[in-house]
Amino acid sequence: MEWKTRVTELLGIQYPIIQGGLAYLAYAELATAVSEAGGLGQITAMSLESPDALRAEIRKVQAMTNKPFGVNFAIGQHGRPYAHMVEAALEEGVKVMSVTGGNPAPFFAQLAHTDVKTLVLVAAKRQAQKAEELGADAVMVVGQEGGGHLGRDDIGTMVLVPQVVDAVSIPVIASGGIGDGRGWMAAHALGAEGIEMGTRFIATRECVHASSAYKDALLTSSEMDTTVIKRTLGSPARALTGMWTEKIIGLEAQQANYEALKDFIGGEANRRFIHDGDIDHGFGWAGQVTGLIHDVPTVGELVERMVKEAEVIRSGWNFGK
Structure with missing residues (x-):
């Protein structure tokens, strides 16, 4: 089966599966594995101490895969400057960047007149609308089930995703509580055109920095x-x-x-x-989603399993036949 959505077209990937930013964990090994498996791997920029360290991590990914990958910028870290990190990623030819936390307006200003594809993590409808106004190519919508930083309103993925789908015209990527093919297909049923997973990718062999x-x-x-x-x-x-x-x-x-x-x-x-x-x-x-994690496979094994699960569900969606 083909998995063509606006997200796969935007990012040039096989499956609409995106690896979360994962502070202190999303480095070259994990990002490369996710990209090689057909999704979009990401490096976590703000967990690195300098632009040179980010350059080195980007070059490691580029040496290991020719498939698309992204760099995530968690900009809400108590005012830590990030413009010099974005500049380093631009100079290294990164084509996809995502932003989480904080006010993304300066981020978009810096990327104006570039061809970088931009993703913004949001936890509320109003945030998604603002991201679209700023020029985001897609929004990643995290429900309260997710790990790490969440929205203040305690709205679950099941309710939040369709609200955002109805509120913006850009592609929506669902996040929070997704860890297998069932969650993936549920996201599509809600109107999302892709998924983001964080916690599930930690429990993989290529997440080598996780103890x-x-x-x-x-x-x-x-x-x-x-x-x-x-x-x-x-x-x-x-x-x-x-x-x-x-x-x-x-x-x-x-x-x-x-x-x-x-x-x-x-x-x-x-x-x-x-x-x-x-x-x-x-x-x-x-x-x-930790309640759905029962093994530590390779990223390739995880994605392959999810695709098989999703294909079974998708093929069964012929309710009247």
């Missing part, structure tokens, strides 16, 4: 084993439940401000868990 403890936690956790932190800061985000997230929730209950929370919610605490496997002194982002 075995992190992957094991994804395998053994259910959909009930995630917690939304940072609500009191206005930037809710879903992580695996553990001792560290319980400390964060306790501090938030005491109305702790950002200064009191920053050592608990920052990148160092995140890396202690996801890189070092220190589950008692750090945290790892994860969506409710």
Whole structure:
């Protein structure tokens, strides 16, 4: 079966499957594997310390695949400058860039008059409409089931995606709670023209920067084993439940401000868990889809399985025949 949508046409990919930005995890090995499997792999730019480091990561992907890939810019990291990182990606010939968090207007201003395809992660209809006004080529819509940073309104993927589809004319990519062919086809039924997956791609062999403890936690956790932190800061985000997230929730209950929370919610605490496997002194982002994760395949095996699952469903959508 062919999987032609506006998303596959826009990005030049075989399947409308996009790998999420995945802070501190989305590097060349994972991005290349997803692109080679027919989707769109992405590098996480703002987890790298400098433009030179980003250039090196981009060149690694370019050396391993000639298929399309993207660079993700998580711009909401407490005012960290990013224009020099975008410039490095432009100079390296990156053709797809995505942006998450923060105000994307400066991002689009910098990319004006280029041929870069742009994707924006949104968590509300109004954000999607603003992204379209700014010139986004597509929006990735994340429901409250997703891992990492979410919207403030607690709207699920099932409700949010069709709302956005009705509100914009550009392609919509569904995210949040998707981890197999069933979720993929459900997204299409809602009007989306592609999917983004984050948590599911962490539990793959090519996500080499994720510790075995992190992957094991994804395998053994259910959909009930995630917690939304940072609500009191206005930037809710879903992580695996553990001792560290319980400390964060306790501090938030005491109305702790950002200064009191920053050592608990920052990148160092995140890396202690996801890189070092220190589950008692750090945290790892994860969506409710963790309840559907039962193995750690290669990316190629995962995508192939999803395609087979989706094809069975798609071929059965001949209700009257």
